[in-house]
Amino acid sequence: MSVLNWSGVLSPSAAWHVPEEPAENLVLDVRDLRMRYGRTDVLSGVSFGARRGEVLALLGPNGAGKTTTIEILEGFRMRSSGQVSVLGTDPARGGEAWRARIGVVLQSWRDHGKWRVRELLAHLGSYYAPYSGSGGHGGVVSSQGGSGVMGPPGRGGSRAPGVPRPWDVDELIATVGLTEQAGQRIRRLSGGQRRRLDVAIGIVGRPELLFLDEPTAGFDPEARREFHDLVHRLADREEATILLTTHDLDEAEKLADRILILAAGRIIADGSADELSRLMSTQAEVRWSRDGQRFVHSADEPTRFVRELFRQYGESVEDLEVRRASLEDTYMALVRQAESGGSGSGLGGGDAIRKFTVVAG
Amino acid sequence: MNASWVAARPGVRRGWIELKHTFTTPSDLVTLLIFTGILLGVMLWTRTTTVPGTHFSLGTAMLASMLGMTVGFNGLATLGSILTVEREDGTLLRAKATPNGMTGYLIGKVVTVSGTILISVVATLITGALLFSGLAVGSASTWLTLIPVVLLGLLATLPIGAVLGSLFPSARSAGLLTLAMGGLAAISGIFYPITHLPHWLQWIGQMFPLYWLGLGTRSALLPANLASVEIGHSWRHLATFGVLSAWAVAGLLAAPILLRWMARRESGSSVAARREKVLRQVAG
Numbered sequence: 001m002s003v004l005n006w007s008g009v010l011s012p013s014a015a016w017h018v019p020e021e022p023a024e025n026l027v028l029d030v031r032d033l034r035m036r037y038g039r040t041d042v043l044s045g046v047s048f049g050a051r052r053g054e055v056l057a058l059l060g061p062n063g064a065g066k067t068t069t070i071e072i073l074e075g076f077r078m079r080s081s082g083q084v085s086v087l088g089t090d091p092a093r094g095g096e097a098w099r100a101r102i103g104v105v106l107q108s109w110r111d112h113g114k115w116r117v118r119e120l121l122a123h124l125g126s127y128y129a130p131y132s133g134s135g136g137h138g139g140v141v142s143s144q145g146g147s148g149v150m151g152p153p154g155r156g157g158s159r160a161p162g163v164p165r166p167w168d169v170d171e172l173i174a175t176v177g178l179t180e181q182a183g184q185r186i187r188r189l190s191g192g193q194r195r196r197l198d199v200a201i202g203i204v205g206r207p208e209l210l211f212l213d214e215p216t217a218g219f220d221p222e223a224r225r226e227f228h229d230l231v232h233r234l235a236d237r238e239e240a241t242i243l244l245t246t247h248d249l250d251e252a253e254k255l256a257d258r259i260l261i262l263a264a265g266r267i268i269a270d271g272s273a274d275e276l277s278r279l280m281s282t283q284a285e286v287r288w289s290r291d292g293q294r295f296v297h298s299a300d301e302p303t304r305f306v307r308e309l310f311r312q313y314g315e316s317v318e319d320l321e322v323r324r325a326s327l328e329d330t331y332m333a334l335v336r337q338a339e340s341g342g343s344g345s346g347l348g349g350g351d352a353i354r355k356f357t358v359v360a361g
Numbered sequence: 362m363n364a365s366w367v368a369a370r371p372g373v374r375r376g377w378i379e380l381k382h383t384f385t386t387p388s389d390l391v392t393l394l395i396f397t398g399i400l401l402g403v404m405l406w407t408r409t410t411t412v413p414g415t416h417f418s419l420g421t422a423m424l425a426s427m428l429g430m431t432v433g434f435n436g437l438a439t440l441g442s443i444l445t446v447e448r449e450d451g452t453l454l455r456a457k458a459t460p461n462g463m464t465g466y467l468i469g470k471v472v473t474v475s476g477t478i479l480i481s482v483v484a485t486l487i488t489g490a491l492l493f494s495g496l497a498v499g500s501a502s503t504w505l506t507l508i509p510v511v512l513l514g515l516l517a518t519l520p521i522g523a524v525l526g527s528l529f530p531s532a533r534s535a536g537l538l539t540l541a542m543g544g545l546a547a548i549s550g551i552f553y554p555i556t557h558l559p560h561w562l563q564w565i566g567q568m569f570p571l572y573w574l575g576l577g578t579r580s581a582l583l584p585a586n587l588a589s590v591e592i593g594h595s596w597r598h599l600a601t602f603g604v605l606s607a608w609a610v611a612g613l614l615a616a617p618i619l620l621r622w623m624a625r626r627e628s629g630s631s632v633a634a635r636r637e638k639v640l641r642q643v644a645g
Contacts, residue, residue, distance in 0.1 A: 067630050076457070076628035096367075100460040106629040108636075111452035114382040123378065126371045127459045201455070213629060 026085070027052050027209055027241040028073065033082035035068050035265075042068050044265040046082070050258075052208075053239045055231065057246060057256035061335055064262045066245045070211055073243070074104055087209055100131035100165065103207030103240075105198050107214050113187030117178055117197060118169060120186065121204055125166030128205035133162030166204050175233075176200040177226060192223045199227070203234065210234065212244035216251060224251070231255050249327045261331060263338035269330075276330045287321040294319075368461035368468060375465060376472020383477060393477070397485060400427055403552075405492065412554065412590055417583070419553075421496060424489040425582040426551040428482050429574030432511055435478045436518025437525065437570075438542045440470060444526025444623075445535040449635050454627045463624050467523070474522075475515050482511060496582050503581050510577035510601070517570045517605040520612025527616075527623035531635065533642070542571075551575045554590040563592065570608045573601045 028050040035043040043065045050056050060066050071077040072084060075091035075098075084091060089098045112120050173182050176196040181189060189197060195218065202210060212231075216224045228251070234240045246252055252259055253273040261269040261276075269276055284302040288295050290313055299305035302322050309317055325333075383389045404427075408420035447453055456462035490498045497503045529535040548562045549555065549572040555563055566572045579587070580596035588596050 071628045071630060074458075074628075076454075096460040099458070102458075104458040106451070106454070107633065108451075109455065110450040111447065111455050113450075114386055115378070119378065123371065123375060124455075124459055124462075126374070127368070127461055127465060130367050131460060205460070 025052075026050060027054075027087060028056075028243065029083070029085040030069075030073070031083040033069070033072065033084060034080045035065070035072065036080045041265055043079075046262070046265070046267055048260055048267055048270055050241050050243065052241055053235055055235050055242045055244070055255055055257050057244055057252035057259045058262060059246065059249070059252055059259060059331060060262035061339070065265050066262055067213065069262065070213060070243065070245065074102070074211055075099070097131055100128050100205055101163075101208045103202040103205060103210040105202035105210070105212045105215055107217065109194075109198055113185065115186050116183055117186060117189070118173060118182040120197075121172060121200060122169045124201055125169060125172075125204045128165040131205070132165040163206050163208070165206050167206050169204075172200050172204060176230065191218050192220065195219065196223070196227070199230070203240075206238065207240060210240050210242045212242060214245055214247065216246070216248065228254055249331055253327050259327075261334055263335045266338075268338045269334050273327050276334075277325050277327055279330065283325075285321075285323045287319070287323070288317050289319045290316050368464035371461075372465035372468025373472055375469030376476065379469060379473040380476040383473065384480075393481065397481065397488075401485075401488060401492070408493065412587065413557070414590060415587065417587055418493065418495060421489075421493045422579065422583060422587065423552055424485070424493055425496065425579045426575040427578075428485060428507075428582070429510070429514065429576070429578035430546055430549075430551045430571060431481050431485060432478055432514040432578075433518050433571040433574040434542055434546065435474060435481070436515055437522045438539045439477070440474045440519055440522035441526035441529065441538050442532065442535040443470060443474070444523060445529050446532045448623070448627070449532050449632070449639065451632050453624065454629065454632050457624055457627050463620075467620065470523075471519055474519065478515065479511070495584070497584065498582070506581035506598075507578060510574065510581060510605075513602070513605045513609065514570065514574045514577070517574075517608035517612065520616040521570075521608060523616045524612060524619050527619040531639065533639070545569055545571050549575055550591075556590060556592060567592075567604075570605055573604045577601050577605075 026049040028048070030049065031047050033043055033046040034041070046065070046069060048056075058066050058069065068077065072079045073086050073091055075086070075094045078092055086094070087098060087101055089095075091098075094102075115123075170179075170182075173179055176199055178193060178196055178200065181193055186194070186197065195215070199212070199215060202212070215231075216227050219227060231242060231244075232255070235242055244255065256273070258271060259269070259273055259276060260267050269279070271279065283298050283300055286297045286299050286302055286305055286309075288309065297305065306320070306322065383393075401424075404420040404423050406420070407423065408418050410419040411417060412419050412422050444453075453463075453466065456466035459465070486498070490496055525538055526535070529538060545566075546552070548558060548566040549569065550558075550566060551571070555566055555572065558566070576591065576596065577598075579591075580598065580601075588594055591597070
C-alpha cells in the first residue's frame, strides 16, 4: 500500500499543493483565504487544492465556515483576502462562461413549484447550450485546440473534444431516477425526489466542478446509496471535480478521495480517510477471547502484539478483532483539539496544518 | 455575443411557460378572476348612478378607468411582490447559478407580468363592452389612444415594480405594497372623479403613474364631453405622455442598478437566513 509521512507544521502562508502538480492544473486552488465579518474572523487562512476528477469532502462543525468557503468558491460571496482560483478564474470576477462550467446544489430549494420536472430541466439546460464545447476539463483556459473553433461567448476557449452541453434531458432524468415523475409538478415531489431534482439541475450543464452542500440530508438509506453511485459515476465517467459538505462521516469516507476538516476558521486536516485515521492513533484496539473470557488491549504495534498473542496461546485464541480508530474518532479528536485552541498533544503540538505526502510503494 | 442577447430566447420562453402556468393553475386563475369580478360587480351596481354633472353612467366611466388601473396596479405591485417571494424561495438564486440566468429570469418575468396584464385588460374590455353601454370600442381613435397608453404604462410601471421588489426585504413587507397601491388607487380618480378630492390629495395623486394611466384609458374609451369632470376640463394627453415617460426613464435607469445590487446579495445562506426569519415570525 502506501506509506504516509507528514512533515511538521506548515505556516499558513505556505500553499497547499501536490508537489508534482503545477498550480495551474488545479481545478481549485485556495491560498490563505480569509473572511472577516466586522471583528469576527470566520475564515482565518484556509488553503487547499483539488485536481481534476477528485472528490473532496469538507467536514466541520456548524459555524466552522464551510458554507462561507463554498459560497466564496461559487462566486456568491466576496472574500476579505487571499488568493482563490476556481477553474483558472477568480470567482469574484467569473463571467457567464465560467458560470456555465460550474454546478451548484444548495441545502434546500423550494423554487419553481409550478413547473414540471422535465419542463424545468429542459429550460435550465437551454442556458448552457451556447457554451457547449467550451471550457474543457482541467480548469485551464487552454490554448490548445487551435483558434477560431466556433465562437461561444466569453472566455474559456474551445477545445477539440469539448464538453457537450447541456445534458440530454431524458437521459439526465433517468440518471437521477425521476423518469416516472418527469411530467409531475415539482411541488408534488417527495423530499427525496426533490433533492434528486436539485442534483439533476446542478449537473444539467455538465459541470466540470460541482458543489454539493449536504446533498443527502433527509435521504433514506436506499436513496443515499443511489446518490453515492451517482457521485462516483460523475467523478469517474464525467471526470467532474466534486466538493461536498456533509455531516455524515460514513458518507465522507465512502465518497471522498480526500477529506478536509474545517474548524475554527482553518483547515485542521487534509488527507484520505485512511490517512486521517492513522494520523490520530498509532494505537489500535485488539480484542480476543480465550477459554470463554474476553480480553481488550490497546497496542502500539498491533501486528507484533497479535503475533506474540498467538505464539503464547496458539489455538486457544478466538474471536480476534483488531480495530483502528474510526474516522469519527479522528474527527472528534481533531475538532475538539482545534476548538480548545489547538493545544492538544496527540498530534505533536500546535494548531498545525499538516501536509501529507503519499509515497506510492 | 452579448449576454442579454443569449438570454433573450430562454427568457421569453420562460415568460411564456410561466404565463401558461398562471392560466392552468386553478388558484392563480381564481385570484385573477376574483379581483376583476369584484370590481365588475361594483360597476354593475353603480351602472345607474351618473358621473356628477353629467348623464353618463358612473359604472361605465369606472370600467374605463379600471383598464388603466389594471396596468398600473399589476405593473407595480405584482412584479414587485413576485420578486420578493421568489427571492425567498430560491428562484433568484437558481437564476444566479445559471449562466445568463438572471437576465433570462428578468426577461421572463417582464413577459409573464405583461402577458397577464394584457390578457386581463382584453378580458375586462370584452366583458365591459358586453355588459355596459357607452364605451367607444368601435372607433379607430379609441385604439390609437388605448394601445400607446397601455404600452407606455407597462414601460412606466414594470421597472418601478422591479425597483420596489428589490428594495422590500421580505414577501411579508411586500404585502404593504399592495395595501399602499390600494390607497393610491383611491386618490387617483379611478373610482370617482379626482376633482371631487381636496386639492392637496389631487396633487399627490398626480405625482404617481396610476392617475395618468386611468386618465389615459378614460380618454380612449369615454366620450369627449366627459373630459369636463377632469382636472383642467381636458384629457391632458401631452401631460400624460410626459409624466408616464418620466416614470419610465426613472425606472429604466434605477432598475438595472438595484437589480444588480439585489442579485449580488443572493447566496445560499442569505436564502436560508430569510427562510428562518419567516419561520420564526410564523411561529412567534
